[in-house]
Amino acid sequence: MAPCRRAMVRQSHVNKHYNLRSSSLKLNPSLPSSKSSSCIDNDNGLLRIELTIAHEAVSKIGTLLSTDVNQLRKELAKAKREKEKAFTERDNIAVMHQNFLHSADVVFQCPICQTVIKQPFTLECHHTFCYHCLVSSFHDRIRARLSYCINEILPERFQHHLAPFTSAEVKELCDGPYAMIPGRFYTCPTCQAYVEKPPVEIPLISEVVSKIMGVLGPDIERSERTVLVNAAAHWGVFFE
Numbered sequence: 001m002a003p004c005r006r007a008m009v010r011q012s013h014v015n016k017h018y019n020l021r022s023s024s025l026k027l028n029p030s031l032p033s034s035k036s037s038s039c040i041d042n043d044n045g046l047l048r049i050e051l052t053i054a055h056e057a058v059s060k061i062g063t064l065l066s067t068d069v070n071q072l073r074k075e076l077a078k079a080k081r082e083k084e085k086a087f088t089e090r091d092n093i094a095v096m097h098q099n100f101l102h103s104a105d106v107v108f109q110c111p112i113c114q115t116v117i118k119q120p121f122t123l124e125c126h127h128t129f130c131y132h133c134l135v136s137s138f139h140d141r142i143r144a145r146l147s148y149c150i151n152e153i154l155p156e157r158f159q160h161h162l163a164p165f166t167s168a169e170v171k172e173l174c175d176g177p178y179a180m181i182p183g184r185f186y187t188c189p190t191c192q193a194y195v196e197k198p199p200v201e202i203p204l205i206s207e208v209v210s211k212i213m214g215v216l217g218p219d220i221e222r223s224e225r226t227v228l229v230n231a232a233a234h235w236g237v238f239f240e
Contacts, residue, residue, distance in 0.1 A: 108209050111190050112137065117209055119231060121199035127190045131231045134199055137189045138238050139164055142173065145181040154180060167237045175240075184238060198235035 110117045112133035119131040129137070142165055146158060158173070158180070165173075174184045186195040 108205075108212060116212070117205070119201070120205045120209060121201050121231070122205070123188050123193075123195055123199050124197055125188050125191050125193040125195075127188050128202075128205060129189065129199075131201075134189075135164070135234070138186050141186050142170065142181070145185070146173070149180055165237065170237055184240070186238065198232070198239045201232055 108116050110120075110130045110133055111127070112129055117128060117130050120128045121131050121134055122128045123134075143161060146154065146161065158169075170184070173180050174182060187193065188195060
């Protein structure tokens with residue numbers, strides 16, 4: 001038998017024995033390829049959808065973050081402006097406070113003791129002084145006039161007299177035909193104008209000074225001298 005015929009017979013026996021032509025186990029060579037391609041397409045579609053959703057979510061988050069960042073920048077800029085405004089107002093208040101202190105020193109400062117006037121009295125020339133400062137000035141004026149006198153004609157008690165003069169001593173020195181320094185002459189410590197009348201206490205000035213000292217407290221330098229209840233009565237020592 002020819003080789004080709006033998007091969008055909010062998011194939012026929014194999015097909016008949018295993019019934020390959022009618023068997024349900026016969027494989028369709030195209031089926032696995034079709035199913036695999038469909039699954040891949042489905043997976044790709046789901047992946048595209050998930051990527052689209054993720055992209056939209058990221059875009060939305062980016063928009064929200066951008067809005068929050070811009071709002072935060074605005075709030076920070078506003079806070080910075082308010083801070084600068086607060087510092088400016090603080091500096092302005094400090095300057096105003098210092099200017100007021102300077103004005104109070106100038107207006108209500110005693111020219112003699114260089115502190116805020118305590119128990120102020122005003123002369124005819126409208127200059128105002130502390131009571132104690134003005135009294136000391138009048139005593140010094142009498143001592144200055146005594147310094148021009150010859151010691152031989154001055155009683156010993158008036159030589160180098162440092163204590164305050166009494167009313168009787170002033171009368172002995174300045175009044176009468178035997179006065180050692182005739183006349184009661186006093187001058188303003190500021191303008192050197194002659195003072196012919198007793199100083200006057202102006203209640204309004206005392207009230208204003210008291211209020212300023214109460215408000216400013218320790219920022220104002222003040223005199224520690226005591227206040228006399230009836231200071232005006234003591235001017236009789238110097239004036240008739």
